[in-house]
Amino acid sequence: MIKKRSYFKSRTLAYVLILPQLLITAAFFYWPAVQGIVASFQLSDPFGFRTRFVWFDNYIALFSDPLYLQSIGITLLFSGSVAIVSISCGLFLASMANRALRLTSLTRTLLIWPYAIAPAISGILWLFLLHPSYGVVAIGMEKWLGIDWNPLLNSSNAMLMVVLASAWKNISYNFVFFLAGLQAVPHSLIEAAAMDGASPFRRFWAITFPLLSPTMFFVTVMTIIFSFFESFGVIHAVTQGGPGGSTNILVYKVYQDGFIGLNLGSSSAQSVVLMGLIILITVLQFKYVERKVQYTG
């Protein structure tokens, strides 16, 4: 591992300095992670009086449970939609802002504030906008488009509502990254292509877009992580997984089965599955980052 040529010799001080970090990490990451893995191999009654070691029973039960498989499908649909909406809007707005040279910082100010809003509050704002009896968007849709809109009862309406609330909050995050990525594209390349007669659209797709691919990758990973985990607030505040389990994403199911259903074994097994998923994403990301480093020399 890289280190400084010049360093301090005091061992004791070095240990004292790193100790708080190690203690907190051990207490709130490693210990719980180990406990979670152990609990995922156990079957216990809801009051925790008796536990029994059952090997992979919890996992087998989990993957043969139609509700869990349904929840996987819902999560994929949900995060895929959030990613498509928030990434395409973020990229579009960033490339527009990058063209409007004079107003970049003003547009940035006017576009980044949803980042600061909690997912749960974003959910509440959209619930109001799309409320079947009070929401202006919902009423407009019914009046002008003839759609029978009711996210409180209709599954696909509910899904659309939580996707919009989550994507809206995430547009600004993606916007910031795409704008930074666009500003880093060398002007000389664009100018050379312009001299060769390439139109602005052609230049975007042939030069800018490929150069943005590292940013695109990073933003996609972050959006997926956001929609897998942080969107818990949106779901809990707005639909509570309903109607009829149609917005019951995986992280909400962990909470519901563990804290409300008190099914500790199953909830722990679900947590372990999510942990594995996160580790996989992290490894993929670092593999990719390494390749990027080699590629640019």
Place this chain on the structure above:
Amino acid sequence: MMVERTPKLDFFTYTALILGIIAVGFPILYAFIAATLPIEDVSQVPMVMIPGNQLFHNLGEAWSRGHLGTQLFNSFIMASGITIGKIVVSLFGAFSIVYFDYRFRVVAFATVFCTLMLPVEVRILPTYEMAANIFGPLQSVWNALGLDGIVSWFAGHDIEVTLEFSLLDSYAGLILPLTASATCTFLFRQFFLTIPEELCEAAKMDGASPMTFFWKILLPLSKTNIAALVVIEFVYGWNQYLWPLLITTNQNMTTAVIGLQHLLPSPEDPPDWHIAMAGALIVMLPPVLVVLLMQRWFVKGLVEREK
């Protein structure tokens, strides 16, 4: 600079930007208008779209009905606690990892680094148990070693030792588990590695102690990085949802983002959406202000994360 005339595309660009800004701002604008209206206007279909004069009345009503005073205070303590805790812990950690040489340096770094992407959401149950009894691990070790038996043997009668200290419904419980994050440590490490070697060499030649070097040189150099992380972590802390939901049962210990839920009108209640939206405006204001006022550092800090 390139000179190219594209009037049609320019027109499209500005129109798209203006529409985009309106679309992104619309949910907030709509909430703001609702918060200024009396109930008759909010419950009209469709809602009156001209701001009314009830803003302060509604804000006051939301404030008292939702116990927002106490809960905003809790949110503030939690967000600042997480921010300060994370930054202090990780500044020291990164300083130790970069500027010292010891046997477990690589192990320590790897231990912390492995937790980089693991959000609290995937380990809620066991972390909750840990917070419910912070001495849980010690208790397990105690039980595993059969120390109860030894103590009983010494005392001559049965003794059961229970180590218990709960963090539920406390500020420590809200803050501590969320200060464990590798992200800040990793960012500070990356930054420290870019600082020229000569600075440390010169400081050592002048006989500066490690901590003098830290306070006098490293800390002032890290100012912009710290500012960026303050914005990001404050927003992160303020907007936490799952953890405060689990760990607080007492309404006086919960945070404003959670408490807002109680202002939402249920189907049986009068449709007090104007109060709910007024509450939402109050609760979202602090992090929005922090982001807008410290925009420059915030954007810098966010973009650094990609590297």
